[in-house]
Amino acid sequence: MAKEKPITVDGIIKETLPNAMFRVEIDIGGKKHEKYGFMPRGHGALAMWGIPLYDRIQRARVMSQPIERYGELSSMMSWAEAAAKKENITREEADRWACRSHRRAIAAQDAGKFAEEIVPVPVGIGKGGETVFFDVDEGPRRETTLERLAKLRPVYPDGVCTAGNSSSENDGAAAIVLTSERKAKELGVTPLAYFRSCAFAATDPTLTYPAVPASVNKALQKAGIAIDQVDLIEVQEAFAVQALADARLSGIRDEEMDARVNVNGSGISLGHPIGATGTMRLITLINEMKRRNSRFGLETLCGGGGQGVCLIVERKS
Numbered sequence: 001m002a003k004e005k006p007i008t009v010d011g012i013i014k015e016t017l018p019n020a021m022f023r024v025e026i027d028i029g030g031k032k033h034e035k036y037g038f039m040p041r042g043h044g045a046l047a048m049w050g051i052p053l054y055d056r057i058q059r060a061r062v063m064s065q066p067i068e069r070y071g072e073l074s075s076m077m078s079w080a081e082a083a084a085k086k087e088n089i090t091r092e093e094a095d096r097w098a099c100r101s102h103r104r105a106i107a108a109q110d111a112g113k114f115a116e117e118i119v120p121v122p123v124g125i126g127k128g129g130e131t132v133f134f135d136v137d138e139g140p141r142r143e144t145t146l147e148r149l150a151k152l153r154p155v156y157p158d159g160v161c162t163a164g165n166s167s168s169e170n171d172g173a174a175a176i177v178l179t180s181e182r183k184a185k186e187l188g189v190t191p192l193a194y195f196r197s198c199a200f201a202a203t204d205p206t207l208t209y210p211a212v213p214a215s216v217n218k219a220l221q222k223a224g225i226a227i228d229q230v231d232l233i234e235v236q237e238a239f240a241v242q243a244l245a246d247a248r249l250s251g252i253r254d255e256e257m258d259a260r261v262n263v264n265g266s267g268i269s270l271g272h273p274i275g276a277t278g279t280m281r282l283i284t285l286i287n288e289m290k291r292r293n294s295r296f297g298l299e300t301l302c303g304g305g306g307q308g309v310c311l312i313v314e315r316k317s
Contacts, residue, residue: 070204070205070206076208076238076239076304077156077161077166079205079207079209080160080161080166080209080238080241080242081159081160081161081241082206082207082209083209083242083245084159084161084241086207086245087244087248089160089241089244089245090160091150091154091160092150093240093241094160094161094162094165094239095146095149095150095164095165097165097237097243097244098144098149098165098240098268098269099144099146100258101240101262101267101269102140102142102144102265102269103265104263104264104269105139105140105264106265108265109136113264113291114136114264114284115135117283117284117287118135118136120133120134121133121135122134137270137271138271139170139269140270141269144164148164149162149164149165160241161239161241165239165240165241165268166239166240166268167237167238167239167268167271168267168268168272169271169273169274170271170272171273172271172277174276174280175279176279176282176283179191181194192287192290192315193297193313193314193315194314194315194316195311195313196223196296196313196314197219197222197311197312198222198311198312199216199218199310200218200307200308200309201214201215201308201309202306202307202308203306204306205305206306208242208302208303208304208305208308209242209245209246209249209302210249210308211306211307212236212246212249212300212301212302212310213246213249213250213251213308214308215300215308215310216250216251216298216300216308218310220310220312223296223312223314227250227252229295230260230298230312231260231289231296231297232263232285232288232289232292232297233247233260233261233262233297233299234261234262234266234282234284234298234299234300235247235261235262236267236277236281236299236300237262237267237268238267240268242302243262243268246300246302250300264288277301278309281299282299282313285299285313286315289313289315290315293315293317295314295316295317296312296313296314297313297314297315298310298311298312298313299311
């Protein structure tokens, strides 16, 4: 037996970040939707408010297994800083990405784009006796500017990542319904999108970000399409440098990103409830595809411990 074990992906249900997309893959791969007609799956939820900052056990910050091979990682931000160094991403580039995320999320909110995908939550009674609902995400900041972002100190000395160009940690929940085409026709409903492919990849956990383009390439091959054929793309924004590195390494040119990537903001602006992010961004992606009459959409996430996952969906006219 070889002494050096290969880097692989262990498939488990609680994978935090890729969790919801993994559920979609299980249900599609196992064809449960064909057996039962439809499945209220692809769900995710996580409450981050009660978890102490940098609690290593609850937050699963230490993801390097085995420790004797990779050492003990201090935080996910250390992987993002590695991406900045290896891919030559500057602080200014990271801040520009973050500013863009906030501006796009604000524009989407102002246009009412999120209204159809948010379920209002009653949070109390107003002074007039009316029920008060929480129905707008608090994350996007109108006051965000490049100048303000530039004033923030990096978390690591001489680093690139700051509180401003990293995602916020939020509470969140989301769900989608999977069904067979036969059952959809029987119920007289039109699917919002069709599942085309899903792929996972793994890499050195001290880097993590290269697993995303690896999963993108695998998913594209499964779907039989090229990255240039994808109309809209959701690249998870855990950190601006990670998102930028993953987008570039996936074959997306800088001049194409404004038109195709994270067009309504993402984790830096809208928040990152780890167990729900995958489903939340998938819902936003599909709704934007519907508005634009797009054919192919792609979502990709990185995951703790060196994971990458990519899901491709298609809308049929």
